[in-house]
Each structure stands twice: as C-alpha cells, then as structure tokens.
Amino acid sequence: MQDQFPETGADIDPDIIESREWRESLDYVLRHAGPTRVRELIAELQIHARSQGVRLPFAENTPYINTIPPDKQPPYPGSHELEQRVRNIIRWNAMVMVVRANIKDKTLGGHIATYASVCNLYEVAFNHFFRGAGDGYDGDQIYFQPHSSPGVYARAYLEGRLTENHLNNFRQELRPGGGLSSYPHPWLMPDFWSFPTASMGLSAIMAIYQARFNRYLEDRSLKEGNIRNVWAFLGDGETDEPEALGAITLAAREKLDNLIFVVNCNLQRLDGPVRGNGKIIQELEAAFHGAGWHVIKVVWGSGWDPLLAQDHEGLLAKRMTEIVDGQYQKYTVSDGQYQRDHFFGTHPKLMEMSKLLTDEHVRTIRRGGHDTDKIYTAYKAAVEHQGAPTVILAKTIKGYGMGEWGEGKNTAHQQKVIGEEGLRHLRTRFSIPLSDEEIKEAPFYRPPEDSPEIEYIKERRAALGGFIPSRQIVNPGLPKPINEEPFTELMTGTEGREVSTTMVFVRMLSKLLRDPDIGKLIVPIVPDEARTFGMDALFRQCGIYSHAGQLYEPVDKDTLIYYKEAQDGQILEEGITEAGSISSMIAAGTAYSTHGVNTIPFFIFYSMFGFQRVGDLAWAAGDMRARGFLLGGTSG
Structure with a gap:
C-alpha cells in the first residue's frame, strides 16, 4: 500500500487520497466544462455502477449546507444598517403588542416567538421583493405565517397605516377605535388581509391552487399575464398537516414558476422539536425535490463560509449532516464551549478548524434564515427561476433575539408576558431609545416621520408598488343583467x-x-x-x-x-x-x-x-x- 501511495506517507489513509483525487477531477471538469458536463458525468457513473451490480441508495438529498455557494451571491442592494434598525424596532413593537395585551387581560393570548424567527425572512421580502398593486401590476399574493401577525401589524404601524390605538387593541377587534385580529382574517379586516392562514396547512394548498388559477385566467384571456408571484410562508411543523404537502405534485406538474414557498424551519412545534431524532430540512427537501420543485436550502449564515471553504475533505459538511435537529436545539441554548466540544470535538481536524472562532463567535454564529445576504440570494434565485415552483427551506431559531425569555426553548411558543427586567434587556439588545422609567409602561416606539428608518421603508414600498398586505376590493359586477x-x-x-x-x-x-x-x-x-x-x-x-x-x-x-x-x-x-x-x-x-x-x-x-x-x-x-x-x- 505504501508503494501505491509513496508520496503520502504510511500514516495517510489511501481512501482519503483517492477521494481527494476524485474531487480534484470533478473540480477540473467544473472549471473547464461547466456544471452541465458535471451532471452528465455523474449520471454516466451512476449508470455504469448499476450495470456492474452496485446498488446505489436512492437519495433526493443534498448535503446539509446552503444550496447557493458564496461565490454565486449577488451584492445586497439595500442598507444593512438601516434595515437592521428597522427590524429591531418592528421586533420590539411586535413583542410589546402581545405583552401589553396580556398585562391587560391574561386570557387574550398571542405569540411572540414565531415572528422573532421569521422577521428577517419577511423584511428582506418587504424591502426588495413583495410587489404591491400599481403601474399595471396587481400585486403579489402572500400567505403569511399566521402566528407571525404581530410583526406584520408592527410594520404597518411604522408605515403609518395602523395607529397605536390599533396595536393596543390587538385581539380586541370590537373595542372603540378598531382593533386587530389574532391572525390574518379578511372577514374581520377586509381592507388589510387577503388570505386567511390560521388553520394550519390550508395556506399551502390554497396558494398552489391560487397560482394555478392565475394561469387559468391568463390562458383563457380573462386576465393579461403580468408575472404575479404567489408567496406562502409556512412553519416546518405545519407541514405535518396532509393539506400542506398533498398538492405539491400538481404545482410541479403545472410548472407553476409563479409560486414560492418559504418554510420557516425553526425546528420547533408547540410542544417540542419538529423532528428531534431527524432533520426536517432534509425530509422536506426530499419530498419537494421528488415532486419536481426547485429546492433552495438556506441553512447557514455567512459566518460559516470561511470554515466551509477550508472543508476540503468534507468533514464539516458531514458533521453538519449527521447531527439531528434535537441536538441543534440544544446548541441554541448552550454556551460556546459546549458547542465547540460537542460539534467540533469529534475530529481533530474539526477542532483545529474551530480555533478560528472564539467561544462567543461559536455561540452567536447565525443560521441562514437570519442572514439577510443569504435570504436575498435565495429570493432572487426563486423569482428568476423558470419552469418549476420554488421552495426555500430556511433554518431559523424560534424566539430569535429573545434570549433567556424564549430563544430556542420548547416553551417559546407560549411566551406571552415578559417582565420589566426582560424588557430592559431586550430594549438594550434592540437599541430602542427608551429610558428605564419608560420601560415600566412597556411602550411602543416609532421614530419621527422624517427619520431615516421611516423614510427608508416608505421609499422601498413606493419603489415596489405600494403597501402590503392590502386587500383591493374591486368588485366589477356582471357585464349586464343575466338573461332569463x-x-x-x-x-x-x-x-x-x-x-x-x-x-x-x-x-x-x-x-x-x-x-x-x-x-x-x-x-x-x-x-x-x-x-x-x-x-x-x-x-x-x-x-x-x-x-x-x-x-x-x-x-x-x-x-x-x-x-x-x-x-x-x-x-x-x-x-x-x-x-x-x-x-x-x-x-x-x-x-x-x-x-x-x-x-x-x-x-x-x-x-x-x-x-x-x-x-x-x-x-x-x-x-x-x-x-x-x-x-x-x-x-x-
């Protein structure tokens, strides 16, 4: 064996050398002939292996890393600094809305943690992708994740569409001055919401048939085509409902490239992990990929890119893939040293790689669904893709930003009241300019009308055609009285x-x-x-x-x-x-x-x-x- 690999030394596993040579060969083909030729070669190798009696496992999964590599990321078109400040204010107001309601009446309920996990996914879309009705465009049709409604209301408050009185009357629709429904309900808020999504799983199937009906109107010349997109934001636990995945083959069969699913994979249901002993992102990837969808995984934030760039032997990607979701939840609430020892400590080369990071860096390194650059890249690829619907599987943390008051905990969904100490902590974390004395009242915060934050979000919505969500009541009536x-x-x-x-x-x-x-x-x-x-x-x-x-x-x-x-x-x-x-x-x-x-x-x-x-x-x-x-x- 040493004679076969004389340049490597006796202590090097020949399998490692062989694997490296195959990877280098593939890299050469990729550089000189492109990805199409790589796919052809892999397909030919699979056929050849099967002809020699090799039983290959069926695999609709890709490694547990981002689908789009860093060198394919487009530049981010917005202001990271301003958008971060806007997100912090919206997070604060969404949280305070629920807290104030439950201080007033403990039976009102509400949810903080879902919006905390989906905030960045929404805000990148609000600032750069969701198109409103205007300039000959009807506006995108959006099915919002139901428990995230406080965040949508909080954004509308910054936009000037809702008042502080509305926010004070969250889940109290009949109070004087008007209130806000618990979830998206067009019946209760007919000028605001278009699609009800509170019943788990229904938004997925309704979005699919809505996208198909849009094509139906165009094909029958009842409506001019204007490339209107249908977006559906789903929870990963929600996909257990039969309606959520029951019609995904129709979307692929009909080539509904006007349809985009965004699955908020925070790995948690109401009671515990979605797949504690498995991996929900891999499971959903297989289901959607097998059905014919264009699948984009947004698993890791930019902080992981330098480490993955050094992962020449695939050890890091392998480690990422073998850890189950329940353990990833544990990492969320653990310190950096625990994560370093447990995640990187299984192999000397991984541990050496981890020395590039401090314990604090290990603890706070972001998941893909909280990284605006990764999200923008995925959305851009989705809206530009043709010939098939797209699903984006974005890994997030439930209660992201809530710290010990709910971040990553099994009790996050039930968190409705945060005391004064917690409010002070979150005030500081979100950089909200409120004093300790003001915090006692759990106040809302809205910057002045001429502030950079307010001007920015209004400018972005104007550029994209107007505010969303907004239900347009056109009601054209019938052409003439019906002939008897x-x-x-x-x-x-x-x-x-x-x-x-x-x-x-x-x-x-x-x-x-x-x-x-x-x-x-x-x-x-x-x-x-x-x-x-x-x-x-x-x-x-x-x-x-x-x-x-x-x-x-x-x-x-x-x-x-x-x-x-x-x-x-x-x-x-x-x-x-x-x-x-x-x-x-x-x-x-x-x-x-x-x-x-x-x-x-x-x-x-x-x-x-x-x-x-x-x-x-x-x-x-x-x-x-x-x-x-x-x-x-x-x-x-």
Missing part, C-alpha cells in the same frame, strides 16, 4: 316526466355557459365525477383546462363527447381531491377582489362523501368572502 332565457325552460316544469335535480342543474349550467355575456365567467369545478353527474357533454363544449393543452390523442376521440383538454379549457377537472377542488373554488370565488374579474365558480361534489372533507376550507372561503356555488351532486 336559460331558466325559462326549467321554470315551466317537466310535464310529468321525472327528472333528477342534478340533471336539471346540468341543463341550466350548459345554457349559462353559452350565454354571450357571462358564459366565459363561469368556472365549473368537478372532483372526477363529471360523468356521474351527466356533465360529460360539457367536455367538448367547454374543454377541460390544461396549461399544456392536450399532448395525446384521447382514447374516445371518435365519439361525440370525447375527453378534450385545452389550454383555454373552461372546466377545472381536479381529479379525486375535494380539498383541491374547493381551493380552486376559493380562488375563483375571490377573483373579484384579487383580480378584478367576477368569475362565478360552481363546485359540484359527490354528495355521499364530498362535503365532510372540506369543512375547514369552506370556513376559509367564508373568511375570504368568496362568492360561488357549492352543490352536492347525485350520490349512489
């Missing part, structure tokens, strides 16, 4: 003939679809029961919507009522999914507000078991002030 002709035949009766109510409805719908004024606005939605309801005659009359058109010759093409898919098709044939169907109904039923197009959805479900599967989404439809028809068709 489609109903005349039905009102005269059937002259003794027995006719099912479902058949009568289908007859009426067929006539309405032919109406020259409102016919194009009707959106029939069926969960794979059109033939059961006698609606198959509409296949050829209206076509079944498919953004790709029809890439095959249907087996029944020679029949009168063949299965006709078309890019401008009118029927939304959703397959066996009542939840997906009513999500389409919600998107169509709120288009009067979100698009200024008064589409009229008819969701026809199978009476025997259709409705009980969508009760929560029916509630969401009501909260969004959706307009349309839900009909139970024939059962049996």
Whole structure:
C-alpha cells in the first residue's frame, strides 16, 4: 500500500487520497466544462455502477449546507444598517403588542416567538421583493405565517397605516377605535388581509391552487399575464398537516414558476422539536425535490463560509449532516464551549478548524434564515427561476433575539408576558431609545416621520408598488343583467316526466355557459365525477383546462363527447381531491377582489362523501368572502 501511495506517507489513509483525487477531477471538469458536463458525468457513473451490480441508495438529498455557494451571491442592494434598525424596532413593537395585551387581560393570548424567527425572512421580502398593486401590476399574493401577525401589524404601524390605538387593541377587534385580529382574517379586516392562514396547512394548498388559477385566467384571456408571484410562508411543523404537502405534485406538474414557498424551519412545534431524532430540512427537501420543485436550502449564515471553504475533505459538511435537529436545539441554548466540544470535538481536524472562532463567535454564529445576504440570494434565485415552483427551506431559531425569555426553548411558543427586567434587556439588545422609567409602561416606539428608518421603508414600498398586505376590493359586477332565457325552460316544469335535480342543474349550467355575456365567467369545478353527474357533454363544449393543452390523442376521440383538454379549457377537472377542488373554488370565488374579474365558480361534489372533507376550507372561503356555488351532486 505504501508503494501505491509513496508520496503520502504510511500514516495517510489511501481512501482519503483517492477521494481527494476524485474531487480534484470533478473540480477540473467544473472549471473547464461547466456544471452541465458535471451532471452528465455523474449520471454516466451512476449508470455504469448499476450495470456492474452496485446498488446505489436512492437519495433526493443534498448535503446539509446552503444550496447557493458564496461565490454565486449577488451584492445586497439595500442598507444593512438601516434595515437592521428597522427590524429591531418592528421586533420590539411586535413583542410589546402581545405583552401589553396580556398585562391587560391574561386570557387574550398571542405569540411572540414565531415572528422573532421569521422577521428577517419577511423584511428582506418587504424591502426588495413583495410587489404591491400599481403601474399595471396587481400585486403579489402572500400567505403569511399566521402566528407571525404581530410583526406584520408592527410594520404597518411604522408605515403609518395602523395607529397605536390599533396595536393596543390587538385581539380586541370590537373595542372603540378598531382593533386587530389574532391572525390574518379578511372577514374581520377586509381592507388589510387577503388570505386567511390560521388553520394550519390550508395556506399551502390554497396558494398552489391560487397560482394555478392565475394561469387559468391568463390562458383563457380573462386576465393579461403580468408575472404575479404567489408567496406562502409556512412553519416546518405545519407541514405535518396532509393539506400542506398533498398538492405539491400538481404545482410541479403545472410548472407553476409563479409560486414560492418559504418554510420557516425553526425546528420547533408547540410542544417540542419538529423532528428531534431527524432533520426536517432534509425530509422536506426530499419530498419537494421528488415532486419536481426547485429546492433552495438556506441553512447557514455567512459566518460559516470561511470554515466551509477550508472543508476540503468534507468533514464539516458531514458533521453538519449527521447531527439531528434535537441536538441543534440544544446548541441554541448552550454556551460556546459546549458547542465547540460537542460539534467540533469529534475530529481533530474539526477542532483545529474551530480555533478560528472564539467561544462567543461559536455561540452567536447565525443560521441562514437570519442572514439577510443569504435570504436575498435565495429570493432572487426563486423569482428568476423558470419552469418549476420554488421552495426555500430556511433554518431559523424560534424566539430569535429573545434570549433567556424564549430563544430556542420548547416553551417559546407560549411566551406571552415578559417582565420589566426582560424588557430592559431586550430594549438594550434592540437599541430602542427608551429610558428605564419608560420601560415600566412597556411602550411602543416609532421614530419621527422624517427619520431615516421611516423614510427608508416608505421609499422601498413606493419603489415596489405600494403597501402590503392590502386587500383591493374591486368588485366589477356582471357585464349586464343575466338573461332569463336559460331558466325559462326549467321554470315551466317537466310535464310529468321525472327528472333528477342534478340533471336539471346540468341543463341550466350548459345554457349559462353559452350565454354571450357571462358564459366565459363561469368556472365549473368537478372532483372526477363529471360523468356521474351527466356533465360529460360539457367536455367538448367547454374543454377541460390544461396549461399544456392536450399532448395525446384521447382514447374516445371518435365519439361525440370525447375527453378534450385545452389550454383555454373552461372546466377545472381536479381529479379525486375535494380539498383541491374547493381551493380552486376559493380562488375563483375571490377573483373579484384579487383580480378584478367576477368569475362565478360552481363546485359540484359527490354528495355521499364530498362535503365532510372540506369543512375547514369552506370556513376559509367564508373568511375570504368568496362568492360561488357549492352543490352536492347525485350520490349512489
């Protein structure tokens, strides 16, 4: 063995040398032929290995590091200093909002820790990506993480859209002067929120079908395309809900590159770790990657870049990957020496690498979801990506910035009251210019109107088209009064003939679809029961919507009522999914507000078991002030 590796010495493991040579070869190809050739070679090697009987493990995971390397990061376009000051003020006001409410009434509740973890993810988007309605653009559609609502209110307070009285009435909507709803509720705040997200998991499926409905309107020439993005901010624990991941293959199949999921991976649920003995980011990466999404992982902050640059043997990346989430939570509440000993102490080379860092640096080194440069890089890649939806998996800390009053602790979600000592500590940490005497009252803080902070956030929102969230109530109405002709035949009766109510409805719908004024606005939605309801005659009359058109010759093409898919098709044939169907109904039923197009959805479900599967989404439809028809068709 020494003769085979004479230049390395007897104490060097030949496997290490061999691995290094393979990496150097790959680096050479990458430099001279580019990433496409690297992918081709890896694919060829996999095929060759399998042909030789090597069983390769199925892997939809990449290493537990950032997807986008530092040398691919674009320069940050904003002011780091000003944005940090703005974030600190918003964090303070969001926290004080909940604290003041619970000092007043301990039964009011509220949440501090979620916004603390998602703050940077929001603020980079508010300052550089969320587009408002203006200049021929309808504005991005955003599903906010529900427990983070205090932070959204706190930003609107700085923008001058909400008053201190509103903040004082958090979770007290009926108090004089107006209050703020617990979570995003369009019914309670119809000029502010557009999408209700309080019921865990529903925002994901609603966002997918909203993005698809946006394409539907464009393909049917009911709306001009304007590259409107749909953003959904989800919690990692929320993805346990079946609705959260149940429709992700549809988004990839429909190539919804107007859709961006941002999963706030703070690793914690209400009671404890999301995956204490596993890794939620790796799990979600596999699910989304396997479904066909563009996956971007934002795991580590910039402080890790110099260490990873020295990780020529992959020891650091390997160590990052093998540690489970429960242990990462432990690091959050541990001092630098513990983290150094436990994380780096497993290998002499890792321990040597750690000498570049002080204990304080080890303790405070940031996760990717709190690093604005990393977040901006991920968002820019997401909005520019074409051909597939994007999911950003951002690692954060629940209660980030709260210190011993909740940061990284299993009790963080329930933290609602912080005493005077804690307020003084957080006042200092966030650099809020309040005296110890003022702190006793837990006051809100808003800089003067002409301060750099207020001017900056207003300038950024003006540049991006206006304030968000903001619900635009366009309500265009119908083109003209409905012609009574489609109903005349039905009102005269059937002259003794027995006719099912479902058949009568289908007859009426067929006539309405032919109406020259409102016919194009009707959106029939069926969960794979059109033939059961006698609606198959509409296949050829209206076509079944498919953004790709029809890439095959249907087996029944020679029949009168063949299965006709078309890019401008009118029927939304959703397959066996009542939840997906009513999500389409919600998107169509709120288009009067979100698009200024008064589409009229008819969701026809199978009476025997259709409705009980969508009760929560029916509630969401009501909260969004959706307009349309839900009909139970024939059962049996």
